Amino acid sequence: MTASSETAGTNIEPFWALDPDVTYLNHGSFGATPRPVLERQQSLRDELEREPIDFLSRSRERRIDEARKALADFVGASASGLAFVPNATTGVNSVLRSLRFEAGDELVVTDHAYNACRNALDFVAERWGATVSVAPLPFPLASPDEIVDAVAGALTARTRLAMIDHVTSPTALVLPLPELVSAIAGRGVEVLVDGAHAPGMVELDLDELATLGMTYYAGNCHKWLCAPKGAGFLWVAPGRQPAIRPTVISHGANRDTSLRSRFHLEFDWTGTTDFTPWLCVPTAIEAVGGRVEGGWAALRLRNHELALAARDLLTATLGIATPPCPDEMVGSMAALPLADAGGVVANGPDTLSQQLRDQFGLEVPVMPWRSPRLRLLRVSAQLYNTRADFERLADALRALSVTGANSVR
Ligand SMILES: Cc1ncc(COP(=O)(O)O)c(C=O)c1O
Structure with missing residues (x-):
């Protein structure tokens, strides 16, 4: 199943240049530059x-x-x-x-x-x-x-x-x-x-x-x-x-x-x-701050609240008992520890990230953490994201039977 333009990317056009058919949950890696810029x-x-x-x-x-x-x-x-x-x-x-x-x-x-x-x-x-x-x-x-x-x-x-x-x-x-x-x-x-x-x-x-x-x-x-x-x-x-x-x-x-x-x-x-x-x-x-009434302070708050909502949804989906950090340490991204990944190859492309992209149209980074077998899934919340994007991710994780880790110490 690939996320269709009816469900993905509702906030994207005409301001953002991103592909509306992709649910883009990785603003953090390289940002995204809007059309006016x-x-x-x-x-x-x-x-x-x-x-x-x-x-x-x-x-x-x-x-x-x-x-x-x-x-x-x-x-x-x-x-x-x-x-x-x-x-x-x-x-x-x-x-x-x-x-x-x-x-x-x-x-x-x-x-x-x-x-x-x-x-x-x-x-x-x-x-x-x-x-x-x-x-x-x-x-x-x-x-x-x-x-x-x-x-x-x-x-x-x-x-x-x-x-x-x-x-x-x-x-x-x-x-x-x-x-x-x-x-x-x-x-x-x-x-x-x-x-x-x-x-x-x-x-x-x-x-x-x-x-x-x-x-x-x-x-x-x-x-x-x-x-x-x-x-x-x-x-x-x-x-x-x-x-x-x-x-x-x-x-x-x-x-x-x-x-x-x-x-x-x-x-x-x-x-x-x-x-x-x-x-x-x-x-x-000017252009990005101008998208939200209240400017940059309101934009940061909006993204922070969406990141917290996404984190809560994903901790529940992955079966993680306690959020990994206090709310005050969340900006507009959240990282969730995944359960031991078994035979993951160090430095190889992450298979879960690739599956999410290929099968569900979701762009989400999954990174090795302290050992190739332990991984973190990170989501970003930017103006073009809505709660529905993270619900699509939660559905996909359930479909792939992905579970989280309650401790990675
Ligand atoms: C914490 C941190 N430092 C440095 C960088 C490097 O950024 P750049 O490749 O734009 O120099 C990144 C990129 O994601 C980062 O997350």
């Missing part, structure tokens, strides 16, 4: 191709500054510490690869970290002879305090930096960031936040986090902000901006700094590229 991008590309020199040379800084200001207002930061990057991975790499460590230094990360960013941390640690110390976070868990205790417990006198997710990818937990930043920075340790999922999902006030001691924050605009792919950002605390360089060194390294900071000169140009995704961020903020 894509149209804006096309018109910017038309401008670029009509007058490349004007677009890429004369008006570039003004255009980037305007887009940066809109993003800065949205994430609660001053524009001076904010740089566009293509994605969160690039932002995280820029920070880690700029820093200098000594042999024996410790870099703390959690076992819920995103693999790509963890790889960057491992790479840098190896280069300097530093050690990566992994704080195991509980899941399921009853209180955000358990997270703070786990991370604080991994800090030692040798810890130089902690890389912390704002919203974890496999487990979809909104971590207690102010408490974590305070606990880490209070020990004199730099905090790099991987906020790939946060902009558009949770309210951001980077300046407030900066007062608690946050050093760096990398985020994506293509996920929950729904900007085109290629739009991400890096925020760096004022005192650390001179030390943080882009992953690609270009003209900005020796340009005159009388009018612009070295930080902006370097990050705003890393070679010729299509930077229209950055310039579409103001349109995405």
Whole structure:
């Protein structure tokens, strides 16, 4: 059975470009860009191709500054510490690869970290002879305090930096960031936040986090902000901006700094590229926020409530006794542990995810968790989703006799 357009995708057209025949429950992985934002991008590309020199040379800084200001207002930061990057991975790499460590230094990360960013941390640690110390976070868990205790417990006198997710990818937990930043920075340790999922999902006030001691924050605009792919950002605390360089060194390294900071000169140009995704961020903020009366705050609440409803429906369907985390740690995604998957092959395509797509027209990620045999099913709730989408998923899981796990410890 494939979900038909009569039942799937009722909220999709004409705003979203998604296939209305697919029940898309994976906004979290790569976001989805609405048509008005894509149209804006096309018109910017038309401008670029009509007058490349004007677009890429004369008006570039003004255009980037305007887009940066809109993003800065949205994430609660001053524009001076904010740089566009293509994605969160690039932002995280820029920070880690700029820093200098000594042999024996410790870099703390959690076992819920995103693999790509963890790889960057491992790479840098190896280069300097530093050690990566992994704080195991509980899941399921009853209180955000358990997270703070786990991370604080991994800090030692040798810890130089902690890389912390704002919203974890496999487990979809909104971590207690102010408490974590305070606990880490209070020990004199730099905090790099991987906020790939946060902009558009949770309210951001980077300046407030900066007062608690946050050093760096990398985020994506293509996920929950729904900007085109290629739009991400890096925020760096004022005192650390001179030390943080882009992953690609270009003209900005020796340009005159009388009018612009070295930080902006370097990050705003890393070679010729299509930077229209950055310039579409103001349109995405306006167009997506404008879909809901009450703007972004109402949109975030709507998606949060739908994610909670989806989680409750799925815990009941899968036979999971207690939700895996407190409601306050749910943003607009929820992850559910599945029972032991038997003969799953490590790194192979997940068979359940493929079955849901092929037989039911449902796009849902199923990820290995701590061992290839244990898996998490993650759902996302975005404006184009309704409760009916999750009911279709629940029906499909029942039809496939999938059951959940009450503990994955
Ligand atoms: C927590 C986290 N960090 C980083 C990333 C990487 O994002 P990107 O591939 O856009 O750099 C993701 C992507 O899903 C993520 O979930």
